Every structure is written in C-alpha cells, then in structure tokens.
Amino acid sequence: MTVSAQQNNAVVAELLSLHGKDRSHLITVLQDIQQHFGYLPRQAVTQLAQRTGISANEIYGVATFYAQFRFIPPGEHIIQVCQGTACHVRGSWQLLQELQQRLGIKPGQTTADGRFDLRRVACIGCCALAPVVTVDGNVHARMTPKEIALLVKQHSGKKDR
Amino acid sequence: MSSVNQAKVNPEHKHKTPTVKLTIDGRVVAAKKGQTVLDCAGENGILIPHLCSHPVLPPFGACRLCLVEIEGMRGYPTSCSTPAEEGMVVRTGTEALKNLQRNILSLIILEHPGACLLCEKRQICDEFRPDAEKAGSATGCHSCGSRDSCEVRRLAENLGIKELPVAPVYLNRPIEKTHPFIDHDPNLCILCGRCVRICKHQHKTSVIDFTDRSSRTRIGRAFDCSLIEAGCTFCGSCVDVCPTGALAERYAKWQPAPDKSVKSTCTFCDWACELEFGIKQDKLICTKSANENIPVCALGKFALAEFLNGSGRLHSCYVRTDGILRETDWQEALAAVKDRLWNYRGDKFAFICDSTGTLEDRFIFRKFTRDVMQSPNYIELEGADQAFKRAAVPAGVKAAFISGGCIEADSLSKLEVLIIQDCYPSEASGRADVVLPVRVLAETEGTIKDRFGRHRPLLKACEPPKAAGSEWMIICRLAKTFGAEGFNYEFVADITKQLNPPPAPPEIQTGQTPGPAQDLKQMRTHFRGHRIDGHVGGLRELNAGPEPAPVSMPAQTKGTFEILDNRRLVPNTHEIVIRAPQVASKAQPGQFVIVMVDEKSERVPYTLCDWNIQTGTITIVVQEKGLSSRKLILCKPGSKLAHVIGPLGVPLEIKKYGTVALAAGCYGIAAIIPVARALKNAGNTVLAVTEARTGYLLYYGDRLRELSDEHVQAAIDGSLSPRGHAVDVIAGRLKSGEKIDCVIAIGCPFMMMLTARETKPYGVKTLAALNPIMLDGTGMCGACRLTVDGKMKFACVDGPFFDAHLIDWDELKDRRRAYSAEEIHSLAATAPAERSHTCARPINR
Ligand code: SF4
Numbered sequence A: 001m002t003v004s005a006q007q008n009n010a011v012v013a014e015l016l017s018l019h020g021k022d023r024s025h026l027i028t029v030l031q032d033i034q035q036h037f038g039y040l041p042r043q044a045v046t047q048l049a050q051r052t053g054i055s056a057n058e059i060y061g062v063a064t065f066y067a068q069f070r071f072i073p074p075g076e077h078i079i080q081v082c083q084g085t086a087c088h089v090r091g092s093w094q095l096l097q098e099l100q101q102r103l104g105i106k107p108g109q110t111t112a113d114g115r116f117d118l119r120r121v122a123c124i125g126c127c128a129l130a131p132v133v134t135v136d137g138n139v140h141a142r143m144t145p146k147e148i149a150l151l152v153k154q155h156s157g158k159k160d161r
Numbered sequence B: 001m002s003s004v005n006q007a008k009v010n011p012e013h014k015h016k017t018p019t020v021k022l023t024i025d026g027r028v029v030a031a032k033k034g035q036t037v038l039d040c041a042g043e044n045g046i047l048i049p050h051l052c053s054h055p056v057l058p059p060f061g062a063c064r065l066c067l068v069e070i071e072g073m074r075g076y077p078t079s080c081s082t083p084a085e086e087g088m089v090v091r092t093g094t095e096a097l098k099n100l101q102r103n104i105l106s107l108i109i110l111e112h113p114g115a116c117l118l119c120e121k122r123q124i125c126d127e128f129r130p131d132a133e134k135a136g137s138a139t140g141c142h143s144c145g146s147r148d149s150c151e152v153r154r155l156a157e158n159l160g161i162k163e164l165p166v167a168p169v170y171l172n173r174p175i176e177k178t179h180p181f182i183d184h185d186p187n188l189c190i191l192c193g194r195c196v197r198i199c200k201h202q203h204k205t206s207v208i209d210f211t212d213r214s215s216r217t218r219i220g221r222a223f224d225c226s227l228i229e230a231g232c233t234f235c236g237s238c239v240d241v242c243p244t245g246a247l248a249e250r251y252a253k254w255q256p257a258p259d260k261s262v263k264s265t266c267t268f269c270d271w272a273c274e275l276e277f278g279i280k281q282d283k284l285i286c287t288k289s290a291n292e293n294i295p296v297c298a299l300g301k302f303a304l305a306e307f308l309n310g311s312g313r314l315h316s317c318y319v320r321t322d323g324i325l326r327e328t329d330w331q332e333a334l335a336a337v338k339d340r341l342w343n344y345r346g347d348k349f350a351f352i353c354d355s356t357g358t359l360e361d362r363f364i365f366r367k368f369t370r371d372v373m374q375s376p377n378y379i380e381l382e383g384a385d386q387a388f389k390r391a392a393v394p395a396g397v398k399a400a401f402i403s404g405g406c407i408e409a410d411s412l413s414k415l416e417v418l419i420i421q422d423c424y425p426s427e428a429s430g431r432a433d434v435v436l437p438v439r440v441l442a443e444t445e446g447t448i449k450d451r452f453g454r455h456r457p458l459l460k461a462c463e464p465p466k467a468a469g470s471e472w473m474i475i476c477r478l479a480k481t482f483g484a485e486g487f488n489y490e491f492v493a494d495i496t497k498q499l500n501p502p503p504a505p506p507e508i509q510t511g512q513t514p515g516p517a518q519d520l521k522q523m524r525t526h527f528r529g530h531r532i533d534g535h536v537g538g539l540r541e542l543n544a545g546p547e548p549a550p551v552s553m554p555a556q557t558k559g560t561f562e563i564l565d566n567r568r569l570v571p572n573t574h575e576i577v578i579r580a581p582q583v584a585s586k587a588q589p590g591q592f593v594i595v596m597v598d599e600k601s602e603r604v605p606y607t608l609c610d611w612n613i614q615t616g617t618i619t620i621v622v623q624e625k626g627l628s629s630r631k632l633i634l635c636k637p638g639s640k641l642a643h644v645i646g647p648l649g650v651p652l653e654i655k656k657y658g659t660v661a662l663a664a665g666c667y668g669i670a671a672i673i674p675v676a677r678a679l680k681n682a683g684n685t686v687l688a689v690t691e692a693r694t695g696y697l698l699y700y701g702d703r704l705r706e707l708s709d710e711h712v713q714a715a716i717d718g719s720l721s722p723r724g725h726a727v728d729v730i731a732g733r734l735k736s737g738e739k740i741d742c743v744i745a746i747g748c749p750f751m752m753m754l755t756a757r758e759t760k761p762y763g764v765k766t767l768a769a770l771n772p773i774m775l776d777g778t779g780m781c782g783a784c785r786l787t788v789d790g791k792m793k794f795a796c797v798d799g800p801f802f803d804a805h806l807i808d809w810d811e812l813k814d815r816r817r818a819y820s821a822e823e824i825h826s827l828a829a830t831a832p833a834e835r836s837h838t839c840a841r842p843i844n845r
C-alpha cells in the first residue's frame, strides 16, 4: 500500500487536532498513525515534523527506540514460528533457519517484495502439535523444513488476499 | 578530526555568583553555586575522567566515567551531574574509583577498535609513526585520523588499561563517506551523545539523534537520509565535540596534529565569525568556532583550510613577455607594473576590488589610485551576501589594476593594460599583463569591518604560499617604484592608526541573528570573484544537493583485466581475484603487480598473494588507504581494470634453508601464502606466525595451517593467545633454543622493523619485504628509495626482499611522510583526483 501525500496530510492533521501538538503526545500520535497505515510512512513523519516543529530526525529517533513501530508496510503474509519450549525441542529453530534462508530475511523483517513478514513468537499454546508455524493466523502443525518450502511456495503466487 | 584546543576553556563569569566551599582530595576549593563537582575540580587542576560531559552542554550522565566518592553519599555519584555543595568532602581517583573507571572504559573499548591501547609496544610504535596512517576504516588508533585528539585514547593511557575481560568485537556498521566534509564511522562511536546535544544546543533542532535501541543504538537521521536532507548546515560543531574519530573532517583528519592555535576572524563574509585556527609549522590545518556556544558556517569551519592550502594557489609573480605569462621576481614584476601603467595616469585608470580585504588594504588602494595614479576611478564592490557582482570598467578607462577576479568578461576586451593581484588564477588573470600573488584570509592581518559596522582586529594565523605578499605592502612598494611619497608604512599598524574610527556600533552578538551558520542559503558563494566551491570539494557536493555521487566505480568495461571476485576478508581489507593470464604464468613468490584502475588513476603496487596458471587468475589483497585503493575495492566483479602490470620485483630465492619462520601482518598474511607454499615444497620446515591488533582482524588461518608445518596466530591486544606481535612468538622460540635458520617478515614497515630488531641478537638471517606501496602508502615515484647497508636501493626494482638487519629503518620512517599532503587533498575532493605519474625507475625490465 502506498500512501499519497494528500492522505498523509489529512491523517496527520486530524490526529494532531485530536491529541494536540505537544511533545508529550508524540508517542500517542505515532501509535495512531501506525494504526491507520499499518506503519509509519516517511511522508507522515515529515508532515508531523512540519506541524509540530519537532525535527523529523528526532521523531524518527524516538520511534525507532520502541519495538512497536515499523517503517515499511507490513508484509502480505505473516509467518510466525513458535519458539516455545516444546516447539524448540522439536527443532523449531531449524524451521526458522530454513525460513530465513528461503526468504532472505531475519525475524522481524519483511521481504523486499513485500510478500512476507517473518516473526518469532513465544508458545502459542498448541504444544501437542509442535513444532508449529502459523501463516496469517492459520496453524500448521508438525512442520518440517520440507513442508516449509511448500508453504512458502503456496503463498508466493499471485496476490491471493 | 584535529581538535584545536585540548584544554577546556571555562566560561568567564562576569558577575559575582555566590560561592560554596568544599574539599576535593584534601584541598579546600571554592565553587560557584550550581557548578558541578566535575567542573569545579577541573578548574582547580584536578582532572576527573569524563567522556559524555562537555563544558557548554547540560549534564547527560551517560558514560559514568566521572565517578567520585562523596562523604555521606552512598555509592559513587557521577561528578558531572552532582552540584558542588557547601562542606562537601570529595575524593577522586582512589584505587577503588580507578578500578571502576578502568572497567567502564574496558567495556567501551570492547566495541571500539582500540586494540592499539593495549599494545605493549605502543611507545616505539608511536615513535615510528608520528602521524596516524590513512585507512578506509579505522581498525586501531594508528589507522584513525583522530588518534591525536581522541579522548578515549587519552583516558586509557591515564587510567592504564592493560587488558580486556573478553575479546572485542567489530560493530560492522556501514561507514558514511558520502556527506560533504564529514566522514561518519559509527564503528568508532561510543554513544556519548555530545554531537546530538551540541547540534540541538546550537541550532535548536535535531539534525542527528540517537536512533534504534539496545545494541543497535546509533547516531542517525530520519529514515537514514543524508545529512543534507536532514537539514544539516555543516557547521561542524558535532565534529569538534566528538571525543573519538566517529565524526571526523575528511580534509583535516589525516593532517598532522596542530601544534598551536590562534584566534582570529573569518573574512569569507562580513559576519566575521571568530575562529580558532589549528596551525602546524605555520600551515593552517583546521578551524573551528572560537565560541563553543555559537556555530560558524561551512566556509569558516571546513572550506577555509582547503581553500588556503589549495594546490592551484598563485605563489609567484608573472609578467607577460612575447604574449606569454612568465614567472619572475617581485622587483621585476613591480617594475613591469610601473612601466605599463605610467602612461595611463589620470582617468584612463581604474582600481577595482571587493570589500573582503582589510580596511588597511583598501585605504592603501584608495590612496594609490588618488595620489599616484591621480584617478577618480576607485571602484569597491559592496559585498552583498549572496548575489555576486562583477565590476564593469567605466567608459574611457583603458588600464585597470584589479585586486581579485571580479571584473565583467565584456570589460576585459576594452582594456589595454590589466594588472591582477590575486590568490588563485581567474579568467581575468589569464589575460593580464602582470599577475601578483597575494595573501588572503587567515594569512593576512589588519582590521576588518563586520556587517554591524564594528571594527575587528584580524590576526595573521598562518604563512602564505611562497612569494605571496600582503596587498597593502605590494601597493606601497609599487607606489615607491613610481617615486611616490607617503607610502612609507612598515607595519600594518601604522596604517591602522590613520583609519577613521567607526561610529559607536550597536552591541550585537554574532550568531544572535540567524546567519549563514543557521541558514545555508545565506552562505557566500564567491570570494574575490572566485567561486569558492571551485577550490573546495565538499562545497561542490553540498551545492550538488542531497544525493551526492559517492566515490564509486561504475562497472567499467573498457579495461582488459576483469575482476572475478571481490570480497571483504576483515575490516578494511579486500581479497580481489583478477583475470591476468600473462601475469599468472610468470609469477614467482614475493613478486608484485602494479594496478591502474583506469587510464588516469595512480599506479599502485600490490603483492601477488596467489595465482593459478590453469585459470589464468591472480589474487591480490588490498587494504583501503587512499583514493586509489578505495577505487579498487569499490570495483564490482565483472568490472575491468585498465592495467595490471607484472610480475615485478626480484622473486624470493627458494632453496632449502632448514626451518623458516614467516612473520606476517596486515596484507602480509596473504602475501606469505605463495612464500610458505614454495618453501615447503623445497623441503623446508615452515612456521607461519601471523599477527593483528585484535583477533577479528586475522584471516586465512585455515589456508596457512594447511600450507605450513605450524601456524600461530598472535593478537596484540590479547584477544587470542599468544598475545603480542609475530616476532614475539619467533623471538620466544629462539630464546628457548629452538633452531630457526631464516626469518621472513611481510607486513607494515613498523612490524618489519620490530622483527629485525628482535631477531638481530640471535644472528638469524632475516629478510623484510619492502614493497613500494608500504613505503609511502601510495607507491609514488621515487618514494620507494631506501638505504640498505649504506647503499641506495629502489624497492620497485631491487626489492622487495632486503636483509632486514641492514636496512636503515630510521631513514624509512622519515621518508614515509614526504608525499602525504597532496594525497590528503585528493581525498577531500569527491571527484577522484585525476593525476597520473610514472615511477622514477623503469619497471619493465
Ligand atoms: S554539522 Fe552542525 S548542523 Fe550538521 S549535524 Fe553537526 S552540529 Fe548539526
């Protein structure tokens, strides 16, 4: 999703009128911008800087300090690999490695084509099915590196959302 | 960065502030109310280690080095954030505190390439290398441009850090070299935050800030944009306060450290900012704002030194004879000026200058025009801030004397006689009858008038190039040549006395009104009619806008020698595989090739580290030093090099020595590969010892284990065992009576000198590989001369191997500095310096 400059300005202006331009509300405004766009677009941060007088560099500094903010649109598909104890002993780290290699990204990153987000999560409560991987919330049980390859392939096709 | 003053200046307190009395280390001292314990101690000559604190910035409390003991307070408070109070009893530098401080500093050094701080041979190393050596990225103090001003280094020396708890790591963050003027190496950053805070303090906004968190925290800009896009004015204040080499001046950082500082005034524009000049042997090295609370603009901070030291400066007089400008001396030049102007006295003559000169200069110009040339045509261009004006000659004028190059091109053709005095050649000087070289900016002295009408003294800070004279003095001498009276001024002060005192000006502090230092658009573009950016690389980048072209090589396809592989082995070191079948078929161990990246680039020698006759490929290992090696390591696989000439040099004599010990460091680790292989094949027992400042700089371990009978890796900082230099390992073996028949050292000259020194007592034959590149870092002609056993040799033809015990190492040490100034200049310019040269001796034998 690309965000037009107009969209940006409107959203930032509205959020600022809601929360006020004070420095103390910066995090709240940033959270709302992310809520709206799914991430913090560069133009939105620039807009915010212009309207508040806080420099974009400082806003970026603040935002990058918190794990919750992201600066590129989230991937189309979100793959989560469980790193809970049960999954771990059943080799979930191998799955993670396989995925990292296949996608060419580390956990917490998005592939360059915007297709996948890779995340690691703590126990998701299906230990009996370990090791577990979820794609867009759907649980895939007793995964093996081979099946991972298949899974990635399935979701790599044309846009299917 | 070569910071001008090391001592911190405490602000003068004009008004009496209430004081408190406290005891520091048993001494009763007075402190102003609200003053911190750190500042108070410092004022009284008690130095408490500190890194994040800075005199003009509020306490930050990040580094925790400034710990003290205060009676009645629990733990160890940070003195930079603790206000002095009545009756306080403070202890600094106790053993307990020192231990804590050592621990804190060790942790900093773990993530900072500070291995040199732990080197046991630091002292002789410093003596051998009076200046830091150029490198693309610093991997230790000796390849860091900020070595001599680094506060981490000074603290480590004072506190005496002997070892690190665990092996250090290299942060491996991309180094930013594409900003105008400023190099940013985040691998050297200790996150003290001074840069962020000074920027905010001086500009009331953040151009740079801490970004990201935990171990990824760094100094950055929004969305990693460029400094230009982030709104930087290039005042350079962040560079000046940085205690390390993380932020450094591309131009000044490889210059020798200044030995004195002079306060004077910038005369690029009429804001007339006060500057502090760093001077080394009468040469201007660097500048900075004289007031740490007020920034200056990029011209004052960065352009001044580069402009004054530019290689194009006019440094002698020229007189046109037979249509050609020929170099001559002052006497002849002034006689020629008189000759040509004599018949143009009266209103056929005009004198033209702009308002950047001193009041004294202009007083004399006016007097000369009126009294000697008897002309009403004295034209002084007003120095408008941005808009640049050129003068047109009034109708009827046939002869002009111009100080500078600010004349309209159209006017030039109307003139019958043109005399120019200037600092750089210009279009006008190219058509002049006489050209005289002058001193400008920090080379001059006198009085200047700033934009608020104040008269300000201008002190001379540095020496001009060769013959360049003061403008007032030149004109006075000229007037005397004309036989005129009233020009008998000996010193500039004699003229100053005759100036009209200025009307009482309003009391205005420079910097209060936003000037060029806060607003790039107000920055002057011209000086004396010259585009300033014509002589200052960084300004060209700045004017080019946000995406400056990096010094990168587009994949070239013109050459013949294809690069097949290029990978980084360790920081600052690349392994490059090149297709060069001719070279590969003839290569012998110890030989080198000369590489030219493109037709115009320097010829740089590199030792052959490996070759393969079947595939027709050769391998060289390149350390990034100056511009040429940078160009080479930026070449992508697939690109082609213009020339690879070789193999050159006398190969190592391969025979059966018995046991051979190889000592190798930096590029030598790769260079011993063919040597080890050949010696082994000839039936020798090979001991290969490699050294590096720290473990993460060692490479090729597996290959050497395979090729030698024994391979030892030594780390100077103790991150690997054994600790020390390669020769320490070899000398240890010799000491214990082990038989070694020959030692071969390949590495930096210091390491080879050390090897020679330590093996000498044992009388073991020792060879050192003196490659031309190692002698001056660039492989420039004649620079590879050395003395061996009292005889003059050339490394490029007689070398590379010489008897290490017979080499005159002291001579080498001094020679290594000879060529650096020009190299530094070329590094500061973005566009690769287009220079070519030929070696002093024939290389194709
Ligand atoms: S050069 Fe000046 S404006 Fe630019 S980042 Fe440094 S302190 Fe800030």
Ligand code: SF4
Binding pocket: B188, B189, B190, B191, B192, B193, B194, B195, B196, B219, B238, B241, B242, B243, B244, B246, B247
């Ligand atoms: S760049 Fe220099 S001044 Fe800035 S935080 Fe790093 S070490 Fe400190």
Ligand code: SF4
Binding pocket: B266, B267, B268, B269, B270, B271, B272, B273, B296, B297, B298, B299, B300, B301, B515, B516, B517, B524
């Ligand atoms: S504003 Fe810049 S050019 Fe003008 S006097 Fe100050 S430092 Fe020099």
Ligand code: FES
Binding pocket: B049, B050, B051, B052, B053, B060, B061, B062, B063, B064, B065, B066, B078, B079, B080, B081
């Ligand atoms: S100087 Fe006090 S904490 Fe850094």
Ligand code: FES
Binding pocket: B115, B116, B119, B120, B121, B122, B125, B140, B142, B693, B716
């Ligand atoms: S002697 Fe310390 S690294 Fe060279």
